[in-house]
Amino acid sequence: MINSPAYRNILAKAQEYNVLLIVVSKNQSIEDIQILYNLGQRDFGENRATELLTKYEALPKDIRWHMIGHLQSNKAKYIAPFIHLVHSVDSVGLASEIDKQAKKNSRIIPCLLQVRIAQEENKYGISQDKVIETLSVVKNLKNISIRGLMGIATNTKEAGQITSEFHNLKILKDQLIEIKMLHADSQLSIGMSSDWQIALIEGATILRIGSLLFNSVEK
Numbered sequence: 361m362i363n364s365p366a367y368r369n370i371l372a373k374a375q376e377y378n379v380l381l382i383v384v385s386k387n388q389s390i391e392d393i394q395i396l397y398n399l400g401q402r403d404f405g406e407n408r409a410t411e412l413l414t415k416y417e418a419l420p421k422d423i424r425w426h427m428i429g430h431l432q433s434n435k436a437k438y439i440a441p442f443i444h445l446v447h448s449v450d451s452v453g454l455a456s457e458i459d460k461q462a463k464k465n466s467r468i469i470p471c472l473l474q475v476r477i478a479q480e481e482n483k484y485g486i487s488q489d490k491v492i493e494t495l496s497v498v499k500n501l502k503n504i505s506i507r508g509l510m511g512i513a514t515n516t517k518e519a520g521q522i523t524s525e526f527h528n529l530k531i532l533k534d535q536l537i538e539i540k541m542l543h544a545d546s547q548l549s550i551g552m553s554s555d556w557q558i559a560l561i562e563g564a565t566i567l568r569i570g571s572l573l574f575n576s577v578e579k
């Protein structure tokens with residue numbers, strides 16, 4: 361079930377900050393996505409390629425689908441024909457495979473580099489000191505276009521830690537723009553249900569919000 365007041369509240373905030381709100385619809389039904397679509401929502405995020413493909417096939421074709429979860433290289437082909445933005449490029453190998461599948465579909469796929477910012481043992485994301493090295497290789501791929509950075513903060517209640525993790529990623533983005541490794545209008549995809557307010561203050565251009573927008577309990 362959709363939490364409409366939460367959706368309206370976050371959408372209004374996103375618009376106030378001129379930020380894109382992605383509704384993370386993983387584990388949510390086609391019906392609920394359709395309801396949000398009818399309210400005008402067009403950007404949805406999923407973390408599994410196969411679930412994303414199923415939903416793409418069932419829903420209106422003007423939805424902009426975002427791949428936000430870890431993508432196995434062998435699954436890139438499922439989403440390559442239509443994916444709007446891949447947020448989770450975390451290796452040269454994955455970037456090369458997306459590039460190859462994009463070429464097969466005669467398109468250029470926009471991508472973000474996922475950078476590891478959390479202190480906890482996060483499995484995915486490029487470490488901050490490898491970002492320049494990765495970018496310099498990936499920039500040569502003709503059928504993907506790197507549009508910015510994505511990060512997931514530590515799952516903690518300590519706002520100070522989340523703030524500094526987002527802040528570090530914003531500084532990294534600004535430095536990469538400075539040395540022309542990223543375009544000036546590059547994206548910063550940070551902020552989930554628990555930390556989106558911090559992300560807005562720290563320079564998010566894209567929010568990825570799921571659980572806050574859906575009620576799992578029946579009233």
Ligand SMILES: *Cc1c(COP(=O)(O)O)cnc(C)c1O
Nearest residue numbers: 384407428552553568569570571
């Ligand atoms: C699930 C998920 C989100 C949304 O998380 P919520 O806490 O439900 O808002 C955002 N980003 C990624 C990468 C996710 O996997």
